[in-house]
Amino acid sequence: MAKMEIDDRFSRFGTVGFTATSRVNDFMGYLDEGRVMGTCCKTCKLDFFPPRADCSGCLGNDLSWFDAGEKTGSLLTFSKMKYGPKGFEDDLPYTIAVVDFGSFKMFGRMSRDLEDEDIRIGMTLRVRANPLEGGRINYVFHRAEPARDGADINA
Amino acid sequence: MGKVGIIGVGQSNFVRTYPGSLKELAFEGYREAVLDAGITTDQIGASVICSAPEYDKQRSPAGVVAEYLGLNPQPTFYVESLCSSSSMGVRLAYSLVKSGLHDCVAVVGIQKMSEISSAESQERMGRGTDIQWESPFGTMMPAYYALFAQAHMDKYGTTPEDLSLIRLKSSTYGPLNEKAVFRKALDLETLTSPDSKMTNPIASPLRVGDCCANADGSSCVIVASEKMATSFSKKPVWIMGVGAATNSVNLSGRELFTGLPAAKEAARQAYDMAGVTPKHIDVAEVHDCFTIAEMMAYENLGFAEPGGGRELIRGKETYLEGSIPVNVDGGLLSKGHPIGATGGSQIRTIVQQLRNEAGKIQVKDAAIGLIHNIGGVGLYGNVTILGR
Numbered sequence: 001m002a003k004m005e006i007d008d009r010f011s012r013f014g015t016v017g018f019t020a021t022s023r024v025n026d027f028m029g030y031l032d033e034g035r036v037m038g039t040c041c042k043t044c045k046l047d048f049f050p051p052r053a054d055c056s057g058c059l060g061n062d063l064s065w066f067d068a069g070e071k072t073g074s075l076l077t078f079s080k081m082k083y084g085p086k087g088f089e090d091d092l093p094y095t096i097a098v099v100d101f102g103s104f105k106m107f108g109r110m111s112r113d114l115e116d117e118d119i120r121i122g123m124t125l126r127v128r129a130n131p132l133e134g135g136r137i138n139y140v141f142h143r144a145e146p147a148r149d150g151a152d153i154n155a
Numbered sequence: 156m157g158k159v160g161i162i163g164v165g166q167s168n169f170v171r172t173y174p175g176s177l178k179e180l181a182f183e184g185y186r187e188a189v190l191d192a193g194i195t196t197d198q199i200g201a202s203v204i205c206s207a208p209e210y211d212k213q214r215s216p217a218g219v220v221a222e223y224l225g226l227n228p229q230p231t232f233y234v235e236s237l238c239s240s241s242s243m244g245v246r247l248a249y250s251l252v253k254s255g256l257h258d259c260v261a262v263v264g265i266q267k268m269s270e271i272s273s274a275e276s277q278e279r280m281g282r283g284t285d286i287q288w289e290s291p292f293g294t295m296m297p298a299y300y301a302l303f304a305q306a307h308m309d310k311y312g313t314t315p316e317d318l319s320l321i322r323l324k325s326s327t328y329g330p331l332n333e334k335a336v337f338r339k340a341l342d343l344e345t346l347t348s349p350d351s352k353m354t355n356p357i358a359s360p361l362r363v364g365d366c367c368a369n370a371d372g373s374s375c376v377i378v379a380s381e382k383m384a385t386s387f388s389k390k391p392v393w394i395m396g397v398g399a400a401t402n403s404v405n406l407s408g409r410e411l412f413t414g415l416p417a418a419k420e421a422a423r424q425a426y427d428m429a430g431v432t433p434k435h436i437d438v439a440e441v442h443d444c445f446t447i448a449e450m451m452a453y454e455n456l457g458f459a460e461p462g463g464g465r466e467l468i469r470g471k472e473t474y475l476e477g478s479i480p481v482n483v484d485g486g487l488l489s490k491g492h493p494i495g496a497t498g499g500s501q502i503r504t505i506v507q508q509l510r511n512e513a514g515k516i517q518v519k520d521a522a523i524g525l526i527h528n529i530g531g532v533g534l535y536g537n538v539t540i541l542g543r
Binding site for chain 2: 107
């Protein structure tokens with residue numbers, strides 16, 4: 001009997017990963033393509049981020065993927081960390097944040113392209129896939145509001 | 156069914172490194188509580204052992220601790236809800252006694268955080284949240300509470316100096332607590348000067364002075380039926396209300412970043428059960444793992460309106476002489492925070508207050524006290540109301 005192949009794509013998520021397998025492992029496939037995806041319950045019409053494999057509302061598992069990167073969101077809060085847990089020393093300092101996209105919220109990191117003085121609660125952001133060293137990957141928030149010259153810096 | 160009382164309380168010294176084993180540390184709080192209750196081990200019908208096991212090398216610590224305490228063959232339960240483990244343990248003990256299953260239950264909280272290396276501890280702290288979706292970004296408890304501090308400052312105009320005032324209050328009482336790990340008095344200049352190490356950033360806007368320290372420690376609360384409490388205790392303290400609630404661990408599931416809904420819901424339950432309001436509380440112990448946590452507790456418990464917490468601390472209303480004394484034993488900021496033992500230590504302080512045995516920190520005529528104990532970043536909320 002052939003050995004069952006284990007889909008452990010999720011082990012590449014983030015600087016240090018703690019989860020190897022998940023029933024939403026396709027999230028990683030999309031992330032590798034540059035898309036940050038959530039799931040939506042087809043029955044309840046509820047958006048989930050992080051993506052879920054099961055709906056706790058109807059207890060069903062008929063969910064579809066949606067592209068969270070197509071939306072802009074508002075920065076709810078943030079913190080610049082000067083100390084981090086084991087394994088994240090080389091990333092320091094970095095800024096974590098929570099962004100409200102309307103039908104869902106998202107926890108993640110701010111892009112290093114943003115200066116500290118440019119980060120303010122309420123600013124408009126987009127999420128983008130963010131390849132890391134060693135074949136790892138996460139996502140970060142970029143500014144989406146028009147720059148002073150009127151151009152969308154993410155356009 | 157009769158009332159449920161607390162007949163004995165105890166805690167070890169909270170220290171940076173306890174020079175003994177986990178079960179020996181548990182014995183210190185337990186011995187003090189049993190002597191305080193004036194009972195013998197065979198009168199205890201069950202034990203509830205509370206800790207956050209990721210810091211223990213011992214697997215299934217309940218059995219090992221119960222054996223060392225001399226509590227065989229009584230059944231033992233293991234309760235874990237992060238930093239609120241021993242408050243949740245008291246809730247379980249209340250249920251066991253109220254149901255009539257046991258007359259007397261010992262709730263032992265314990266944590267020997269020095270049992271693992273600092274590097275190992277940091278690694279475990281990083282996994283105290285949603286390990287699938289948040290930990291891979293590199294998270295720690297101070298940073299999570301910092302997110303709430305940032306939002307509170309933005310919405311209500313709370314300042315870093317307001318948070319320093321909470322630490323200043325803690326350091327007013329910490330030196331009076333012989334069991335506290337941090338007993339050095341601090342002045343406002345030390346807490347706010349850019350040249351002071353207390354203002355070194357940890358996770359903006361929180362600084363060193365805004366954070367409590369890890370500690371080793373144990374606590375014990377002995378819960379008994381009304382019949383047993385009136386028989387053995389000259390000053391039984393009654394459990395008037397117990398509230399407990401949960402909230403999303405992943406912050407993407409939160410609706411509020413200026414308070415902790417689990418704390419607010421637990422408080423609502425406890426107030427309703429006790430038949431009291433915030434105005435009836437004479438003294439409170441709140442979970443000040445970080446200064447912003449105490450500020451939010453003022454508001455979640457109804458001592459202040461949302462955003463009004465800063466006025467309480469600016470007006471010294473939460474000092475011993477104020478309208479609602481809070482953490483006059485120094486709180487976690489001075490005592491240290493041995494995760495599983497913390498709730499029991501908070502309960503011990505309130506029991507001593509209600510017995511009029513609190514010494515220099517005694518609140519005059521304290522009749523009703525409240526304990527607010529939080530697990531994680533508001534993942535678990537426990538509020539307990541006691542009366543004499």
